[in-house]
Amino acid sequence: MALDKPYKDVPGTIIFDAEQSRLGYWLNQFCTSLMKAENRARFLADERAYLDEWAMTEEQKQAVMARDLNRCMALGGNIYFLARIGATDGKSFQQMAGSMTGMSEEEYRNMMLAGGRSVEGNRYIGEDGDAQPHRQPQGAGSKKEGN
Amino acid sequence: MALDKPYKDVPGTIIFDAEQSRLGYWLNQFCTSLMKAENRARFLADERAYLDEWAMTEEQKQAVMARDLNRCMALGGNIYFLARIGATDGKSFQQMAGSMTGMSEEEYRNMMLAGGRSVEGNRYIGEDGDAQPHRQPQGAGSKKEGN
Amino acid sequence: MARITASVYTSHVPAIGVAMDLHKTQEDYWQPLFAGYDFSKQWMKDNKPDVIFLVYNDHATAFSLDMIPTFAIGTAAQYKPADEGWGARPVPVVKGHPQLASHIAQSVIQQDFDLTIVNKMDVDHGLTVPLSLMCGELDPVKDAWPCPVIPFAVNVVQYPVPSGQRCFALGQAIRKAVESFDEDINVHIWGTGGMSHQLQGARAGLINREWDNNWLDLMINDPVACAKVPHIDYVREAGSEGIELVMWLIARGAMADVNNGERSGPLPQVTHRFYHVPASNTAVGHAILENKE
Amino acid sequence: MARITASVYTSHVPAIGVAMDLHKTQEDYWQPLFAGYDFSKQWMKDNKPDVIFLVYNDHATAFSLDMIPTFAIGTAAQYKPADEGWGARPVPVVKGHPQLASHIAQSVIQQDFDLTIVNKMDVDHGLTVPLSLMCGELDPVKDAWPCPVIPFAVNVVQYPVPSGQRCFALGQAIRKAVESFDEDINVHIWGTGGMSHQLQGARAGLINREWDNNWLDLMINDPVACAKVPHIDYVREAGSEGIELVMWLIARGAMADVNNGERSGPLPQVTHRFYHVPASNTAVGHAILENKE
Numbered sequence: 001m002a003l004d005k006p007y008k009d010v011p012g013t014i015i016f017d018a019e020q021s022r023l024g025y026w027l028n029q030f031c032t033s034l035m036k037a038e039n040r041a042r043f044l045a046d047e048r049a050y051l052d053e054w055a056m057t058e059e060q061k062q063a064v065m066a067r068d069l070n071r072c073m074a075l076g077g078n079i080y081f082l083a084r085i086g087a088t089d090g091k092s093f094q095q096m097a098g099s100m101t102g103m104s105e106e107e108y109r110n111m112m113l114a115g116g117r118s119v120e121g122n123r124y125i126g127e128d129g130d131a132q133p134h135r136q137p138q139g140a141g142s143k144k145e146g147n
Numbered sequence: 148m149a150l151d152k153p154y155k156d157v158p159g160t161i162i163f164d165a166e167q168s169r170l171g172y173w174l175n176q177f178c179t180s181l182m183k184a185e186n187r188a189r190f191l192a193d194e195r196a197y198l199d200e201w202a203m204t205e206e207q208k209q210a211v212m213a214r215d216l217n218r219c220m221a222l223g224g225n226i227y228f229l230a231r232i233g234a235t236d237g238k239s240f241q242q243m244a245g246s247m248t249g250m251s252e253e254e255y256r257n258m259m260l261a262g263g264r265s266v267e268g269n270r271y272i273g274e275d276g277d278a279q280p281h282r283q284p285q286g287a288g289s290k291k292e293g294n
Numbered sequence: 295m296a297r298i299t300a301s302v303y304t305s306h307v308p309a310i311g312v313a314m315d316l317h318k319t320q321e322d323y324w325q326p327l328f329a330g331y332d333f334s335k336q337w338m339k340d341n342k343p344d345v346i347f348l349v350y351n352d353h354a355t356a357f358s359l360d361m362i363p364t365f366a367i368g369t370a371a372q373y374k375p376a377d378e379g380w381g382a383r384p385v386p387v388v389k390g391h392p393q394l395a396s397h398i399a400q401s402v403i404q405q406d407f408d409l410t411i412v413n414k415m416d417v418d419h420g421l422t423v424p425l426s427l428m429c430g431e432l433d434p435v436k437d438a439w440p441c442p443v444i445p446f447a448v449n450v451v452q453y454p455v456p457s458g459q460r461c462f463a464l465g466q467a468i469r470k471a472v473e474s475f476d477e478d479i480n481v482h483i484w485g486t487g488g489m490s491h492q493l494q495g496a497r498a499g500l501i502n503r504e505w506d507n508n509w510l511d512l513m514i515n516d517p518v519a520c521a522k523v524p525h526i527d528y529v530r531e532a533g534s535e536g537i538e539l540v541m542w543l544i545a546r547g548a549m550a551d552v553n554n555g556e557r558s559g560p561l562p563q564v565t566h567r568f569y570h571v572p573a574s575n576t577a578v579g580h581a582i583l584e585n586k587e
Numbered sequence: 588m589a590r591i592t593a594s595v596y597t598s599h600v601p602a603i604g605v606a607m608d609l610h611k612t613q614e615d616y617w618q619p620l621f622a623g624y625d626f627s628k629q630w631m632k633d634n635k636p637d638v639i640f641l642v643y644n645d646h647a648t649a650f651s652l653d654m655i656p657t658f659a660i661g662t663a664a665q666y667k668p669a670d671e672g673w674g675a676r677p678v679p680v681v682k683g684h685p686q687l688a689s690h691i692a693q694s695v696i697q698q699d700f701d702l703t704i705v706n707k708m709d710v711d712h713g714l715t716v717p718l719s720l721m722c723g724e725l726d727p728v729k730d731a732w733p734c735p736v737i738p739f740a741v742n743v744v745q746y747p748v749p750s751g752q753r754c755f756a757l758g759q760a761i762r763k764a765v766e767s768f769d770e771d772i773n774v775h776i777w778g779t780g781g782m783s784h785q786l787q788g789a790r791a792g793l794i795n796r797e798w799d800n801n802w803l804d805l806m807i808n809d810p811v812a813c814a815k816v817p818h819i820d821y822v823r824e825a826g827s828e829g830i831e832l833v834m835w836l837i838a839r840g841a842m843a844d845v846n847n848g849e850r851s852g853p854l855p856q857v858t859h860r861f862y863h864v865p866a867s868n869t870a871v872g873h874a875i876l877e878n879k880e
């Protein structure tokens with residue numbers, strides 16, 4: 001496609017455009033189904049069986065079961081749809097957003113209280129800010145994976 | 148409202164605008180419900196009971212039961228929605244349209260075969276064409292009501 | 295680069311679909327109408343497009359009063375023929391073209407048209423009757439439509455419907471969008487609905503043969519002027535449902551001789567033109583225009 | 588004649604609604620945020636409008652991927668607070684203003700904005716949190732919002748979202764529409780969403796205090812220039828969800844100093860302005876602008 005996509009060079013950021021939307025259609029439809037209490041209960045009772053009712057890819061199903069939101073987004077999920085999974089688990093938006101960074105809940109909350117993540121070094125891929133690919137995961141996540 | 152409505156001076160014609168749409172919301176929603184076979188059956192089995200499930204005015208319900216499509220339109224119905232009533236009765240669009248003129252099915256069909264209704268005298272209310280208010284109903288309808 | 299090579303215009307009267315589905319096309323009433331499409335069916339075979347961008351209106355089928363989009367583009371993989379109350383038409387499922395449709399949606403929204411993107415919808419006679427007229431009778435299971443279709447639904451049910459000028463400008467934006475698609479594919483754009491008809495009230499059955507043909511002349515030869523015809527003229531001269539004709543201006547605006555809102559260069563070739571009265575309540579108009587180098 | 592007398596701008600962070608619903612507004616974390624709205628709640632009482640035209644975005648609540656309208660106007664009589672997965676917020680039902688809403692829809696479509704008209708929809712935190720912030724805690728049954736609300740939903744979920752310029756032009760069209768309504772009523776227009784926030788990936792939690800405040804200056808003092816800020820700047824500088832700020836330009840475009848796409852006459856009065864970090868993942872911005880003779 002010849003359409004301009006200037007947003008491809010922002011680190012740690014996937015823009016939900018028509019292409020992502022096509023990729024993630026059934027994943028997001030599955031998420032929407034969780035807006036009904038009876039579906040939330042059915043999903044929690046047997047995640048695999050519930051996921052198998054949807055025309056999702058195996059990769060998408062695995063990402064949901066692992067609650068790997070970064071992976072879900074790469075596979076076409078959109079955060080407002082994925083939030084229905086968090087709601088099903090009783091998680092807040094702050095817990096969900098934090099989970100994508102590798103930081104612990106407390107670390108992420110403290111970062112926000114201190115004024116949030118700086119934009120310096122995080123505008124373009126290739127700079128050296130804390131959101132750049134070579135510096136993931138952050139916080140507690142980096143220690144766990146580092147050893 | 149100060150918006151221009153230049154279409155108010157066309158004889159025998161109700162334009163389905165926002166105002167009509169507001170008036171006819173539940174009437175048209177009722178019609179949409181007839182797109183399901185089980186609802187058509189329930190409606191035909193007991194029209195009054197089925198209509199009472201909808202927040203329609205008594206006048207709208209009477210107009211539906213009388214199959215008075217002109218009345219239904221004046222009360223906010225739109226022809227594409229009202230067509231679901233015709234479909235429920237096994238009627239075609241030609242039968243429905245003809246029924247609004249007072250002509251018999253054959254008279255209306257013959258008018259169409261002869262090239263349709265002329266626009267002459269039917270552009271503005273106050274002219275003398277066959278669609279003008281003072282010349283209703285037309286065809287067989289005029290004879291019945293005339294005696 | 296993708297390109298639009300031709301535009302097709304046709305009425306989409308539901309009774310035509312019924313006549314085909316019940317194999318009545320050779321009856322006296324219907325034979326003269328279908329004869330007007332014999333050329334077109336052969337032309338479709340000889341000039342098979344890769345994708346059809348099909349402009350039509352939904353007739354309170356997919357869209358109730360709950361949600362009324364002015365312009366809706368289908369980006370789904372397929373669309374089922376709708377049950378409009380008489381049972382679904384026995385015609386093949388309509389395959390979409392999600393990639394080109396999404397591309398057009400993106401481009402056209404960035405040109406300031408406020409589209410609604412639709413991923414789930416059944417398509418009614420407004421879309422399937424033109425396909426049947428141009429492709430002939432097909433078995434719903436064994437056959438398939440000749441190519442993918444992108445449904446583009448215009449609100450002409452609840453006023454205000456978009457103006458002729460808005461539709462004409464939209465056609466230009468769609469052409470730009472198609473021409474920025476990287477694949478080398480051949481796209482046809484169809485405008486459907488009309489011609490003169492009125493389905494309501496004491497004026498039901500109105501047909502204005504002279505106005506229809508003058509409008510068709512204007513649409514072909516001076517689309518800039520045609521786009522300026524106000525709604526009220528359609529209603530007064532061509533009946534309340536004659537307003538569907540504004541959709542033809544979307545297809546006309548996408549032809550190669552329209553640039554920056556003006557005509558320039560040679561007119562498209564008029565490959566075919568046909569007019570007939572009646573089909574049920576309606577006058578039937580039809581034309582095929584081709585961009586020729 | 589109806590008139591727009593003021594515009595209100597505010598973030599609509601869901602956690603703010605939760606804090607109010609759970610009566611946590613006086614906790615250390617929340618107290619500084621709610622303090623910024625004390626003035627606003629009093630101002631609302633002293634300047635009660637007859638109708639609020641509330642621009643917000645739906646967060647995959649009323650609109651799934653089945654249908655994504657770029658601009659949707661609510662013409663219904665009422666809207667229920669939505670269950671977004673945590674149960675519906677305990678706030679009053681939102682009463683609509685079908686007559687003014689339909690009038691605005693008709694006028695704005697005739698000004699070439701391709702709206703989707705919606706008659707049935709639940710409203711999510713995008714609409715109810717601003718109401719709660721400006722009106723305070725209300726009992727869902729015994730209390731009512733101070734006036735009818737016309738919900739106007741903008742797609743900022745799936746790209747492409749409408750440009751700042753399109754939003755700014757839309758605001759002007761809405762003002763024209765309101766001013767052609769015969770009843771002598773006082774309308775407030777609200778723009779909600781933003782300010783900088785990113786809810787996804789390794790960059791989650793991004794806050795750009797400097798950019799936010801510069802943007803706010805520009806939006807107030809030079810909205811024509813502000814409308815030209817491209818999407819990518821919002822994403823790069825204010826986070827992927829910072830794009831919600833384009834909705835503020837609809838409200839700004841409806842103010843009396845904007846005419847024919849240019850500024851003329853005195854700037855609106857800045858009655859109140861507030862900025863705070865954090866609310867959950869988000870920077871919170873808020874302003875009240877009034878047209879003064």
Ligand SMILES: [Fe+3]
Pocket residue numbers: 306351353420487488538
């Ligand atoms: Fe039609």
Ligand SMILES: [Fe+3]
Pocket residue numbers: 599644646713780781831
């Ligand atoms: Fe939001």
